[in-house]
Amino acid sequence: MTKSEKFKLVENYIIENQNAHYRLAYSYVKNKESALDIIQDSILKALRSIDSLEQIGYLKTWFYRILINTSIDFIHKNKRMIVVEDEVLDFHLPSHEMDVPDIDLYEAIDHLTPRQKTLIILRFFEDMKIEDIAATLGVNQNTIKTRLYAALRKLRTNMEEKVKV
Protein backbone atom coordinates (compact mmCIF):
# COMPACT_ATOMS: atom_id res chain seq x y z
CA MET A 1 0.00 0.00 0.00
CA THR A 2 1.36 3.42 -0.90
CA LYS A 3 1.31 6.22 1.59
CA SER A 4 -1.36 8.06 -0.32
CA GLU A 5 -3.60 5.00 -0.33
CA LYS A 6 -3.13 4.62 3.40
CA PHE A 7 -3.86 8.29 3.92
CA LYS A 8 -7.03 7.92 1.90
CA LEU A 9 -8.19 4.93 3.96
CA VAL A 10 -7.60 6.74 7.22
CA GLU A 11 -9.27 9.85 5.84
CA ASN A 12 -12.34 7.82 4.87
CA TYR A 13 -12.45 6.10 8.21
CA ILE A 14 -12.34 9.42 10.05
CA ILE A 15 -15.08 10.94 7.95
CA GLU A 16 -17.25 7.85 8.17
CA ASN A 17 -17.03 7.46 11.94
CA GLN A 18 -17.03 11.10 12.97
CA ASN A 19 -20.27 10.83 14.94
CA ALA A 20 -19.05 7.93 17.08
CA HIS A 21 -15.78 9.77 17.69
CA TYR A 22 -17.62 12.90 18.69
CA ARG A 23 -19.83 11.05 21.18
CA LEU A 24 -16.81 9.48 22.81
CA ALA A 25 -15.01 12.83 23.09
CA TYR A 26 -18.16 14.53 24.31
CA SER A 27 -18.70 12.03 27.10
CA TYR A 28 -15.37 13.04 28.60
CA VAL A 29 -15.77 16.79 28.49
CA LYS A 30 -19.55 17.23 28.32
CA ASN A 31 -19.47 20.28 26.18
CA LYS A 32 -19.57 20.85 22.50
CA GLU A 33 -16.63 23.23 22.04
CA SER A 34 -14.21 21.07 23.98
CA ALA A 35 -15.37 17.92 22.21
CA LEU A 36 -14.83 19.58 18.83
CA ASP A 37 -11.36 20.68 19.97
CA ILE A 38 -10.55 17.10 20.89
CA ILE A 39 -11.78 15.83 17.52
CA GLN A 40 -9.66 18.39 15.72
CA ASP A 41 -6.56 17.56 17.78
CA SER A 42 -7.04 13.82 17.37
CA ILE A 43 -7.36 14.02 13.60
CA LEU A 44 -4.21 16.13 13.34
CA LYS A 45 -2.29 13.81 15.63
CA ALA A 46 -3.49 10.74 13.77
CA LEU A 47 -2.68 12.01 10.29
CA ARG A 48 0.65 13.37 11.47
CA SER A 49 1.66 10.01 12.88
CA ILE A 50 0.14 7.90 10.13
CA ASP A 51 3.42 5.96 9.93
CA SER A 52 2.79 4.58 13.42
CA LEU A 53 -0.20 2.68 12.03
CA GLU A 54 1.53 -0.45 10.89
CA GLN A 55 -1.40 -2.59 9.85
CA ILE A 56 -4.58 -1.13 8.44
CA GLY A 57 -6.52 -3.81 10.35
CA TYR A 58 -5.70 -1.96 13.56
CA LEU A 59 -7.09 1.30 12.20
CA LYS A 60 -9.93 1.50 14.71
CA THR A 61 -7.94 0.62 17.83
CA TRP A 62 -5.16 2.91 16.66
CA PHE A 63 -7.49 5.86 16.21
CA TYR A 64 -9.40 5.22 19.44
CA ARG A 65 -6.17 5.17 21.37
CA ILE A 66 -5.28 8.60 19.99
CA LEU A 67 -8.80 9.89 20.65
CA ILE A 68 -8.92 8.60 24.22
CA ASN A 69 -5.45 9.88 25.08
CA THR A 70 -6.28 13.27 23.61
CA SER A 71 -9.51 13.39 25.63
CA ILE A 72 -7.83 12.44 28.89
CA ASP A 73 -4.99 14.89 28.26
CA PHE A 74 -7.56 17.55 27.63
CA ILE A 75 -9.26 16.87 30.95
CA HIS A 76 -5.97 16.99 32.81
CA LYS A 77 -4.91 20.22 31.16
CA ASN A 78 -8.23 21.89 31.78
CA LYS A 79 -8.94 20.39 35.15
CA ARG A 80 -9.50 23.68 36.87
CA MET A 81 -11.57 25.28 34.20
CA ILE A 82 -13.91 22.84 32.59
CA VAL A 83 -16.53 24.78 30.73
CA VAL A 84 -19.95 23.66 31.88
CA GLU A 85 -22.93 24.32 29.71
CA ASP A 86 -25.98 25.84 31.37
CA GLU A 87 -28.18 22.82 31.11
CA VAL A 88 -25.49 20.64 32.67
CA LEU A 89 -25.07 23.21 35.42
CA ASP A 90 -28.82 23.26 36.02
CA PHE A 91 -28.80 19.55 36.29
CA HIS A 92 -26.37 19.73 39.18
CA LEU A 93 -28.16 22.46 41.10
CA PRO A 94 -29.86 21.26 44.29
CA SER A 95 -33.33 22.55 43.38
CA HIS A 96 -33.23 20.51 40.26
CA GLU A 97 -32.23 17.38 42.05
CA MET A 98 -35.51 17.44 43.89
CA ASP A 99 -37.38 17.07 40.62
CA VAL A 100 -35.27 14.16 39.52
CA PRO A 101 -35.88 11.28 41.88
CA ASP A 102 -34.48 8.69 39.50
CA ILE A 103 -30.86 7.92 39.96
CA ASP A 104 -29.30 8.40 36.61
CA LEU A 105 -26.72 5.80 35.81
CA TYR A 106 -25.56 7.89 32.93
CA GLU A 107 -24.77 10.69 35.31
CA ALA A 108 -23.12 8.29 37.75
CA ILE A 109 -20.73 7.27 35.00
CA ASP A 110 -19.51 10.85 34.94
CA HIS A 111 -18.28 10.48 38.48
CA LEU A 112 -15.88 7.73 37.54
CA THR A 113 -12.26 8.55 36.80
CA PRO A 114 -11.60 9.20 33.11
CA ARG A 115 -9.89 5.84 32.76
CA GLN A 116 -12.76 3.93 34.34
CA LYS A 117 -15.18 5.87 32.21
CA THR A 118 -13.24 4.85 29.12
CA LEU A 119 -13.74 1.19 29.94
CA ILE A 120 -17.49 1.51 30.52
CA ILE A 121 -17.99 3.50 27.33
CA LEU A 122 -15.92 1.23 25.12
CA ARG A 123 -17.37 -1.97 26.53
CA PHE A 124 -21.05 -1.10 26.92
CA PHE A 125 -21.74 1.89 24.69
CA GLU A 126 -19.37 1.15 21.85
CA ASP A 127 -19.81 -2.63 22.19
CA MET A 128 -16.09 -3.25 21.87
CA LYS A 129 -14.72 -6.67 22.71
CA ILE A 130 -12.41 -7.03 25.73
CA GLU A 131 -9.54 -7.94 23.43
CA ASP A 132 -10.08 -4.83 21.28
CA ILE A 133 -10.22 -2.64 24.36
CA ALA A 134 -6.98 -4.24 25.52
CA ALA A 135 -5.39 -3.50 22.14
CA THR A 136 -6.69 0.06 22.16
CA LEU A 137 -5.36 0.84 25.61
CA GLY A 138 -2.23 -1.25 25.27
CA VAL A 139 -2.97 -3.27 28.40
CA ASN A 140 -3.47 -7.03 28.66
CA GLN A 141 -6.95 -8.55 28.67
CA ASN A 142 -6.96 -9.73 32.29
CA THR A 143 -6.06 -6.28 33.51
CA ILE A 144 -8.92 -4.86 31.46
CA LYS A 145 -11.35 -7.35 33.01
CA THR A 146 -10.21 -6.57 36.54
CA ARG A 147 -10.44 -2.83 35.96
CA LEU A 148 -13.82 -3.15 34.32
CA TYR A 149 -15.26 -5.02 37.31
CA ALA A 150 -13.76 -2.44 39.63
CA ALA A 151 -15.41 0.30 37.62
CA LEU A 152 -18.76 -1.48 37.68
CA ARG A 153 -18.45 -2.02 41.41
CA LYS A 154 -17.74 1.63 41.95
CA LEU A 155 -20.73 2.56 39.83
CA ARG A 156 -22.96 0.36 41.90
CA THR A 157 -21.65 1.78 45.17
CA ASN A 158 -22.08 5.33 43.93
CA MET A 159 -25.65 4.67 43.00
CA GLU A 160 -26.50 2.95 46.26
CA GLU A 161 -25.10 5.89 48.18
CA LYS A 162 -27.23 8.20 46.19
CA VAL A 163 -30.32 6.15 46.85
CA LYS A 164 -29.67 6.42 50.57
CA VAL A 165 -29.42 10.18 50.30
Place this chain on the structure above:
Amino acid sequence: MSKLHESKKQYDDIEIPTELQQVVSKSIQNAKKEQSRKMPSFKKFGIGFVAAAAIFIASVNINPALAQSLSTVPILGSIVQVISIQEITIDEDTYNADLKVPNVTGLTNKELENSLNEKYIAENKALYESFQKEMEAQKEVGGGHLGVVSTYEVVTDTDEILSISRYEANIVGSSSTTMRTDTIDKKNEVLITLPSLFKDDQGYIETISTYIKGEMTKQMAEDEMNMYWIASEEEIGFESIRPDQTFSITADHKLTISFDKYEVAPGYMGVITFEIPTDVIKDELISDYYIK
Protein backbone atom coordinates in the same frame (compact mmCIF):
# COMPACT_ATOMS: atom_id res chain seq x y z
CA MET B 1 -26.62 -3.68 35.23
CA SER B 2 -29.62 -3.72 32.92
CA LYS B 3 -29.77 0.05 33.35
CA LEU B 4 -26.68 0.19 31.22
CA HIS B 5 -28.91 -0.27 28.21
CA GLU B 6 -30.85 2.85 29.08
CA SER B 7 -27.60 4.68 29.55
CA LYS B 8 -26.41 3.49 26.17
CA LYS B 9 -29.48 5.11 24.70
CA GLN B 10 -28.53 8.39 26.35
CA TYR B 11 -25.04 7.96 25.01
CA ASP B 12 -26.33 7.31 21.50
CA ASP B 13 -28.57 10.35 21.84
CA ILE B 14 -25.65 12.73 22.37
CA GLU B 15 -26.45 15.46 19.92
CA ILE B 16 -24.11 15.76 16.97
CA PRO B 17 -23.45 19.44 16.31
CA THR B 18 -23.72 20.70 12.77
CA GLU B 19 -20.18 22.07 13.01
CA LEU B 20 -18.70 18.59 13.38
CA GLN B 21 -18.49 17.84 9.69
CA GLN B 22 -16.72 21.11 9.02
CA VAL B 23 -14.29 20.61 11.90
CA VAL B 24 -13.47 17.13 10.62
CA SER B 25 -12.85 18.11 7.02
CA LYS B 26 -10.91 21.21 8.05
CA SER B 27 -8.68 19.15 10.32
CA ILE B 28 -8.01 16.69 7.54
CA GLN B 29 -7.11 19.53 5.21
CA ASN B 30 -4.83 21.11 7.79
CA ALA B 31 -3.05 17.81 8.26
CA LYS B 32 -2.58 17.62 4.51
CA LYS B 33 -1.17 21.11 4.39
CA GLU B 34 1.33 20.19 7.07
CA GLN B 35 2.39 17.21 5.04
CA SER B 36 2.83 19.38 2.01
CA ARG B 37 5.30 21.54 3.90
CA LYS B 38 7.33 18.44 4.61
CA MET B 39 7.11 16.85 1.20
CA PRO B 40 7.74 18.80 -1.96
CA SER B 41 5.46 16.63 -4.06
CA PHE B 42 2.48 17.01 -1.78
CA LYS B 43 1.78 20.48 -3.00
CA LYS B 44 -1.08 22.87 -2.79
CA PHE B 45 -3.13 24.65 -5.36
CA GLY B 46 -6.46 26.35 -5.97
CA ILE B 47 -9.85 25.25 -7.22
CA GLY B 48 -10.05 26.49 -10.78
CA PHE B 49 -12.81 25.87 -13.17
CA VAL B 50 -11.50 22.35 -13.69
CA ALA B 51 -12.08 21.46 -10.08
CA ALA B 52 -15.46 23.13 -10.23
CA ALA B 53 -16.31 20.79 -13.08
CA ALA B 54 -15.09 17.92 -10.96
CA ILE B 55 -17.38 18.96 -8.15
CA PHE B 56 -20.25 19.07 -10.57
CA ILE B 57 -19.43 15.60 -11.76
CA ALA B 58 -19.15 14.38 -8.19
CA SER B 59 -22.50 15.92 -7.38
CA VAL B 60 -24.05 14.17 -10.32
CA ASN B 61 -22.80 10.94 -8.90
CA ILE B 62 -23.63 11.49 -5.30
CA ASN B 63 -27.00 13.04 -5.82
CA PRO B 64 -29.26 10.43 -7.43
CA ALA B 65 -32.00 12.99 -8.01
CA LEU B 66 -29.68 15.16 -10.05
CA ALA B 67 -28.33 12.16 -11.92
CA GLN B 68 -31.86 11.07 -12.63
CA SER B 69 -32.92 14.44 -13.96
CA LEU B 70 -29.87 14.58 -16.19
CA SER B 71 -30.38 11.14 -17.57
CA THR B 72 -34.00 11.74 -18.46
CA VAL B 73 -33.16 14.69 -20.66
CA PRO B 74 -33.44 13.22 -24.10
CA ILE B 75 -30.21 13.50 -25.97
CA LEU B 76 -30.84 13.40 -29.65
CA GLY B 77 -28.04 13.65 -32.12
CA SER B 78 -28.69 13.98 -35.81
CA ILE B 79 -29.28 10.26 -36.20
CA VAL B 80 -27.12 8.67 -33.59
CA GLN B 81 -28.77 8.58 -30.20
CA VAL B 82 -27.99 7.55 -26.68
CA ILE B 83 -30.82 6.23 -24.57
CA SER B 84 -31.15 4.47 -21.24
CA ILE B 85 -32.05 0.89 -21.85
CA GLN B 86 -31.84 -0.51 -18.42
CA GLU B 87 -32.12 0.77 -14.93
CA ILE B 88 -31.34 -1.32 -11.90
CA THR B 89 -32.34 -0.04 -8.54
CA ILE B 90 -31.81 -1.58 -5.14
CA ASP B 91 -33.23 0.33 -2.22
CA GLU B 92 -32.86 -1.45 1.08
CA ASP B 93 -32.42 0.86 4.09
CA THR B 94 -28.70 1.34 4.06
CA TYR B 95 -27.99 -0.35 0.74
CA ASN B 96 -28.63 1.64 -2.38
CA ALA B 97 -27.76 0.92 -5.94
CA ASP B 98 -28.88 2.90 -8.91
CA LEU B 99 -27.45 1.79 -12.21
CA LYS B 100 -28.27 3.25 -15.58
CA VAL B 101 -27.03 1.61 -18.72
CA PRO B 102 -26.62 3.76 -21.81
CA ASN B 103 -27.40 2.39 -25.24
CA VAL B 104 -26.21 3.82 -28.54
CA THR B 105 -28.55 3.52 -31.52
CA GLY B 106 -28.62 4.69 -35.10
CA LEU B 107 -25.09 3.82 -36.21
CA THR B 108 -24.92 1.97 -39.49
CA ASN B 109 -21.70 0.40 -38.33
CA LYS B 110 -23.51 -2.25 -36.29
CA GLU B 111 -20.30 -3.86 -35.19
CA LEU B 112 -19.23 -0.67 -33.44
CA GLU B 113 -22.69 -0.10 -32.04
CA ASN B 114 -22.97 -3.61 -30.63
CA SER B 115 -19.50 -3.65 -29.16
CA LEU B 116 -20.16 -0.38 -27.35
CA ASN B 117 -23.54 -1.50 -26.05
CA GLU B 118 -22.25 -4.86 -24.95
CA LYS B 119 -19.43 -3.16 -23.10
CA TYR B 120 -21.86 -0.88 -21.28
CA ILE B 121 -24.02 -3.81 -20.23
CA ALA B 122 -21.00 -5.81 -19.07
CA GLU B 123 -19.68 -2.87 -17.02
CA ASN B 124 -22.95 -2.49 -15.20
CA LYS B 125 -23.40 -6.20 -14.74
CA ALA B 126 -20.00 -6.42 -13.08
CA LEU B 127 -20.84 -3.44 -10.92
CA TYR B 128 -24.13 -4.99 -9.87
CA GLU B 129 -22.55 -8.31 -9.04
CA SER B 130 -19.77 -6.81 -6.96
CA PHE B 131 -22.30 -4.66 -5.17
CA GLN B 132 -24.40 -7.67 -4.27
CA LYS B 133 -21.36 -9.55 -3.06
CA GLU B 134 -20.32 -6.63 -0.87
CA MET B 135 -23.85 -6.23 0.41
CA GLU B 136 -23.97 -9.88 1.51
CA ALA B 137 -20.59 -9.53 3.18
CA GLN B 138 -21.71 -6.40 5.02
CA LYS B 139 -24.93 -8.06 6.17
CA GLU B 140 -22.97 -10.96 7.57
CA VAL B 141 -20.91 -8.72 9.78
CA GLY B 142 -23.96 -6.87 11.01
CA GLY B 143 -24.76 -4.31 8.36
CA GLY B 144 -23.36 -1.08 7.08
CA HIS B 145 -23.89 1.59 4.52
CA LEU B 146 -23.24 0.86 0.90
CA GLY B 147 -24.17 2.68 -2.20
CA VAL B 148 -23.32 2.52 -5.85
CA VAL B 149 -24.47 4.82 -8.60
CA SER B 150 -23.69 4.50 -12.23
CA THR B 151 -24.88 6.94 -14.74
CA TYR B 152 -23.81 8.45 -18.00
CA GLU B 153 -23.69 11.80 -19.63
CA VAL B 154 -23.35 12.83 -23.24
CA VAL B 155 -20.46 15.26 -22.99
CA THR B 156 -20.28 16.29 -26.58
CA ASP B 157 -22.79 15.85 -29.35
CA THR B 158 -22.00 17.75 -32.53
CA ASP B 159 -22.44 16.78 -36.16
CA GLU B 160 -19.04 15.14 -36.10
CA ILE B 161 -18.53 13.85 -32.61
CA LEU B 162 -20.44 12.01 -29.92
CA SER B 163 -18.77 11.64 -26.57
CA ILE B 164 -20.38 9.62 -23.78
CA SER B 165 -19.01 9.56 -20.25
CA ARG B 166 -20.01 6.89 -17.81
CA TYR B 167 -19.55 7.49 -14.11
CA GLU B 168 -19.43 4.99 -11.33
CA ALA B 169 -19.56 6.15 -7.74
CA ASN B 170 -19.09 3.80 -4.84
CA ILE B 171 -20.28 5.28 -1.63
CA VAL B 172 -19.09 3.76 1.60
CA GLY B 173 -19.09 6.67 3.97
CA SER B 174 -17.13 8.70 1.51
CA SER B 175 -17.16 7.93 -2.16
CA SER B 176 -14.90 6.97 -4.98
CA THR B 177 -15.69 7.90 -8.52
CA THR B 178 -14.43 6.53 -11.77
CA MET B 179 -15.21 7.89 -15.19
CA ARG B 180 -14.84 6.30 -18.63
CA THR B 181 -15.53 8.08 -21.86
CA ASP B 182 -16.10 6.84 -25.38
CA THR B 183 -15.77 9.26 -28.25
CA ILE B 184 -17.26 8.35 -31.59
CA ASP B 185 -16.76 9.96 -34.98
CA LYS B 186 -20.37 10.14 -36.14
CA LYS B 187 -19.58 10.77 -39.80
CA ASN B 188 -17.08 7.98 -40.27
CA GLU B 189 -18.62 5.83 -37.53
CA VAL B 190 -15.42 4.93 -35.78
CA LEU B 191 -14.45 4.88 -32.14
CA ILE B 192 -11.71 7.40 -31.51
CA THR B 193 -8.88 6.31 -29.24
CA LEU B 194 -6.34 8.64 -27.71
CA PRO B 195 -3.34 7.18 -29.61
CA SER B 196 -5.27 7.38 -32.89
CA LEU B 197 -5.24 11.16 -32.69
CA PHE B 198 -1.45 11.39 -32.74
CA LYS B 199 1.36 10.73 -35.18
CA ASP B 200 3.53 8.52 -33.02
CA ASP B 201 2.82 6.47 -29.93
CA GLN B 202 5.19 8.14 -27.50
CA GLY B 203 5.51 11.83 -28.23
CA TYR B 204 2.01 12.86 -27.21
CA ILE B 205 2.18 11.03 -23.88
CA GLU B 206 5.21 13.03 -22.90
CA THR B 207 3.90 16.33 -24.21
CA ILE B 208 0.53 16.00 -22.49
CA SER B 209 2.00 14.66 -19.24
CA THR B 210 4.47 17.52 -19.06
CA TYR B 211 1.70 20.01 -19.68
CA ILE B 212 -0.51 18.46 -16.97
CA LYS B 213 2.30 18.42 -14.43
CA GLY B 214 2.99 22.08 -15.16
CA GLU B 215 -0.69 22.87 -14.82
CA MET B 216 -0.90 20.97 -11.50
CA THR B 217 2.08 22.86 -10.13
CA LYS B 218 0.64 26.15 -11.31
CA GLN B 219 -2.77 25.49 -9.78
CA MET B 220 -1.20 24.45 -6.50
CA ALA B 221 0.80 27.67 -6.37
CA GLU B 222 -2.28 29.75 -7.12
CA ASP B 223 -4.46 28.39 -4.37
CA GLU B 224 -3.46 26.31 -1.42
CA MET B 225 -6.77 24.49 -1.46
CA ASN B 226 -5.62 22.73 -4.61
CA MET B 227 -3.60 19.60 -4.13
CA TYR B 228 -2.24 17.08 -6.61
CA TRP B 229 0.11 14.21 -6.17
CA ILE B 230 2.99 14.49 -8.60
CA ALA B 231 5.56 11.74 -8.70
CA SER B 232 9.05 12.58 -7.57
CA GLU B 233 12.01 10.59 -6.32
CA GLU B 234 10.53 10.04 -2.90
CA GLU B 235 6.81 10.19 -3.61
CA ILE B 236 4.37 8.14 -5.61
CA GLY B 237 2.00 10.16 -7.74
CA PHE B 238 1.21 11.24 -11.26
CA GLU B 239 3.96 10.30 -13.70
CA SER B 240 2.35 10.22 -17.08
CA ILE B 241 -0.93 9.57 -18.80
CA ARG B 242 -1.73 6.13 -20.18
CA PRO B 243 -2.72 5.39 -23.80
CA ASP B 244 -6.14 4.40 -22.41
CA GLN B 245 -6.43 7.47 -20.20
CA THR B 246 -9.95 8.86 -20.09
CA PHE B 247 -10.21 11.63 -22.67
CA SER B 248 -12.90 13.50 -24.48
CA ILE B 249 -13.28 16.03 -27.25
CA THR B 250 -15.32 19.10 -26.50
CA ALA B 251 -17.83 20.71 -28.85
CA ASP B 252 -15.26 23.38 -29.70
CA HIS B 253 -12.70 20.73 -30.66
CA LYS B 254 -10.49 20.78 -27.60
CA LEU B 255 -8.95 17.69 -26.07
CA THR B 256 -9.65 17.01 -22.38
CA ILE B 257 -7.92 14.47 -20.17
CA SER B 258 -9.59 13.18 -17.00
CA PHE B 259 -8.47 11.43 -13.85
CA ASP B 260 -10.59 9.41 -11.46
CA LYS B 261 -11.16 10.54 -7.93
CA TYR B 262 -8.03 9.66 -5.90
CA GLU B 263 -6.03 8.90 -9.06
CA VAL B 264 -3.83 11.98 -8.91
CA ALA B 265 -5.23 13.97 -5.99
CA PRO B 266 -6.88 13.65 -2.60
CA GLY B 267 -10.55 12.70 -2.51
CA TYR B 268 -11.94 16.17 -2.01
CA MET B 269 -10.67 17.17 -5.45
CA GLY B 270 -13.07 14.69 -7.04
CA VAL B 271 -12.79 13.68 -10.70
CA ILE B 272 -10.28 15.97 -12.35
CA THR B 273 -10.34 17.11 -15.95
CA PHE B 274 -7.69 19.11 -17.76
CA GLU B 275 -8.34 20.83 -21.04
CA ILE B 276 -5.21 20.62 -23.16
CA PRO B 277 -4.61 23.79 -25.20
CA THR B 278 -4.38 22.78 -28.85
CA ASP B 279 -1.18 24.85 -29.24
CA VAL B 280 0.59 22.48 -26.86
CA ILE B 281 -0.12 19.39 -28.94
CA LYS B 282 -0.53 20.73 -32.46
CA ASP B 283 2.82 19.35 -33.63
CA GLU B 284 1.88 15.86 -32.50
CA LEU B 285 -1.61 15.73 -33.98
CA ILE B 286 -2.21 13.73 -37.12
CA SER B 287 -4.64 16.34 -38.39
CA ASP B 288 -6.85 19.15 -37.21
CA TYR B 289 -9.95 17.19 -38.14
CA TYR B 290 -11.07 16.40 -34.58
CA ILE B 291 -8.98 18.79 -32.55
CA LYS B 292 -8.49 22.38 -33.56
